[in-house]
Amino acid sequence: GQNIDQPTEMTATEGAIVQINCTYQTSGFNGLFWYQQHAGEAPTFLSYNVLDGLEEKGRFSSFLSRSKGYSYLLLKELQMKDSASYLCAVRTPLVFGKGTRLSVIA
């Protein structure tokens, strides 16, 4: 089976940096995904990590430590439009955590 944990909610200020953590336990690991989901909309793909280390993509970066079963998503220069839920997922077919609802305030 698998178990994925993320904080339920986070609040951060516009222009700041926020780190959203995800811990997982899974039988059979073949990568970790991060998705963004705005309220009432479809999830959209943000990043994929299969090797340890940091993957940077513009304002978003994702980190993976397979030995610790740990990942984080780093969002820099926060904008109001980044207010959304961020979902961590592992395995194939993808199994999602409950998501972290991020609120960006002025």
Next chain:
Amino acid sequence: NAGVMQNPRHLVRRRGQEARLRCSPMKGHSHVYWYRQLPEEGLKFMVYLQKENIIDESGMPKERFSAEFPKEGPSILRIQQVVRGDSAAYFCASSLSGTEPNYGYTFGSGTRLTVV
């Protein structure tokens, strides 16, 4: 270049009726996944299909729920004799391959089912 198409966007059914949700994957994608999302909850995996085959249905309720992906036409998620607890958003996703996860899944806009 249409993405994953789901219809209807909104569906209202009375208790005991049947609900049929349709999903057309992205062009070239042959792997389809169905997820359910309850309010304030994460996405729960239901079923994974390829053309004419169910690959993994470990997340499907044992009764009243079924899914198919025929050789021609969209994938269908069918819920028979709906109950209030079936009210949720149902998302379909597709992928190019089921064995190379780095492609990621592309999600449709979902069908919001309300059972009254």
